[in-house]
Amino acid sequence: MKELLAETADRAxxxxxxxxxxxxxxxxxxxxRLEALGGPLPQLPSDPAEILALLDDIGSPATxxxxxGRYFGFVIGGSLPAALAANWLAGAWDQNASMxxxxxxxxxxxxxxxxxxxxxxxxxxxxxxxxxTGTTMANLSAVAAAxxxxxxxxxxxVEEDGLFxxxxxxxxxxxxxxxSVLKALSMLGxxxxxxxxxxxxxxxxxxxxxxxxxxxxxxxxIQAGNVNTGAFDPAREICARAHEAGAWVHVDGAFGLWAAxxxxxxxxxxxxxxxxxxxxxxxxxLNVPYDSGVAVVREPEHLRTAMTLSAAYLPxxxxxxxxxxxxEASRRARGVELWAAMRSLGRSGLRDMVERNCRAAKMFAERxxxxxxxxxxxxxxxxxxxxxxxxxETRRGITEIQSDGTCWCGGTQWQGHTAMRIxxxxxxxxxxxxxxxxxxxxxxxxxxxxx
Ligand SMILES: Cc1ncc(COP(=O)(O)O)c(C=O)c1O
Numbered sequence: 001m002k003e004l005l006a007e008t009a010d011r012a013x014x015x016x017x018x019x020x021x022x023x024x025x026x027x028x029x030x031x032x033r034l035e036a037l038g039g040p041l042p043q044l045p046s047d048p049a050e051i052l053a054l055l056d057d058i059g060s061p062a063t064x065x066x067x068x069g070r071y072f073g074f075v076i077g078g079s080l081p082a083a084l085a086a087n088w089l090a091g092a093w094d095q096n097a098s099m100x101x102x103x104x105x106x107x108x109x110x111x112x113x114x115x116x117x118x119x120x121x122x123x124x125x126x127x128x129x130x131x132x133t134g135t136t137m138a139n140l141s142a143v144a145a146a147x148x149x150x151x152x153x154x155x156x157x158v159e160e161d162g163l164f165x166x167x168x169x170x171x172x173x174x175x176x177x178x179x180s181v182l183k184a185l186s187m188l189g190x191x192x193x194x195x196x197x198x199x200x201x202x203x204x205x206x207x208x209x210x211x212x213x214x215x216x217x218x219x220x221x222i223q224a225g226n227v228n229t230g231a232f233d234p235a236r237e238i239c240a241r242a243h244e245a246g247a248w249v250h251v252d253g254a255f256g257l258w259a260a261x262x263x264x265x266x267x268x269x270x271x272x273x274x275x276x277x278x279x280x281x282x283x284x285x286l287n288v289p290y291d292s293g294v295a296v297v298r299e300p301e302h303l304r305t306a307m308t309l310s311a312a313y314l315p316x317x318x319x320x321x322x323x324x325x326x327x328e329a330s331r332r333a334r335g336v337e338l339w340a341a342m343r344s345l346g347r348s349g350l351r352d353m354v355e356r357n358c359r360a361a362k363m364f365a366e367r368x369x370x371x372x373x374x375x376x377x378x379x380x381x382x383x384x385x386x387x388x389x390x391x392x393e394t395r396r397g398i399t400e401i402q403s404d405g406t407c408w409c410g411g412t413q414w415q416g417h418t419a420m421r422i423x424x425x426x427x428x429x430x431x432x433x434x435x436x437x438x439x440x441x442x443x444x445x446x447x448x449x450x451x
Pocket of ligand 1: 075135225281
């Protein structure tokens with residue numbers, strides 16, 4: 001075992017230290033070689049060292065270098081050194097983080113992380129939290145808590161009696177709502193098409209002046225950090241209006257809530273801390289390994305009521321039992337990496353990481369703007385939208401940038417325009433990475449100009 005783990009550490013270190021010299025997207029021939037991992041299931045056992053070698057030799061070249069400094073697709077963080085190392089140790093522990101009796105260490109760590117996180121993100125002390133796979137599940141968990149609370153106020157016990165015959169919940173979202181919120185709403189029986197959609201402005205921010213009448217059976221889902229522009233909904237105004245009417249405000253703050261760690265960017269949050277629940281991603285801007293998100297609910301009992309489970313064989317407990325706050329029972333110990341990331345960076349390190357990424361986003365916008373390309377959004381955070389000209393020129397530019405391998409960006413449609421998205425979310429991105437990427441983008445986009 002010791003030799004196997006040492007060999008694993010060697011191979012992983014080679015991968016991690018070589019990431020800056022690799023192509024970002026793998027070559028098609030390396031992806032084709034993945035067939036070698038298949039074939040008929042072996043009849044007999046093999047040496048684990050051989051298995052590891054096969055996985056590394058065939059698998060590693062086919063990975064996308066999302067942990068390197070030049071991956072700007074979607075919103076993807078890398079893995080901080082302490083977080084990756086903690087992930088390995090936690091893998092060796094193989095704790096089931098569902099109950100105190102199974103893993104006191106992970107329950108204690110979750111408690112510590114909740115307190116640190118509420119403090120860092122300026123969320124209400126005493127809020128309840130569940131550690132889930134990412135923002136989609138954080139949205140689901142928090143919206144489930146909202147559903148429980150709103151129906152309870154209407155005299156309905158949704159956990160016992162279900163949704164058939166329940167008083168209706170009205171759901172309000174912005175036109176720019178993230179698809180993961182729609183997925184959460186649909187999974188919870190609140191539907192995708194019975195929603196009231198509020199118009200947005202040119203940055204994708206919900207227009208507070210266009211809010212419909214709110215009441216105490218309304219759930220309003222707002223966002224902190226639009227996936228295209230990085231813009232924030234006007235939370236202060238919306239929360240004030242909603243709370244006056246007794247409505248519940250949920251914030252999809254996947255990456256945007258991390259703006260709170262920087263005094264410079266925190267004002268963007270616009271009072272999002274006044275909401276009732278929040279969904280936060282940790283594999284994005286906290287840069288912990290996949291998969292990791294947190295659902296936070298101001299009044300913990302609503303999350304607990306929505307998620308709790310009990311059975312005769314489960315011990316009574318005086319501790320915060322994690323499985324009362326998440327959809328799963330058995331779970332891996334995700335809190336360990338969050339603890340390591342926060343503990344290793346500290347407040348100032350987290351602030352530096354977020355500010356560095358935002359500076360890099362500004363640098364992209366400046367350099368590409370100077371080169372004559374149109375920047376389609378106000379670059380307020382870490383997201384940049386670029387047009388290389390006509391929709392066809394932009395689409396061609398994106399495809400060629402992806403296959404060139406220097407960096408990787410995806411595409412989008414933004415308010416009628418075809419755009420390339422640049423999301424700077426990785427701790428490892430340096431100014432040099434930005435310069436190299438801009439150089440590749442300019443070269444490719446210029447060469448692809450239509451006559
Ligand atoms: C605003 C927003 N919400 C939700 C999500 C979904 O997050 P996850 O993929 O972690 O479920 C994303 C992902 O980019 C996002 O940007």
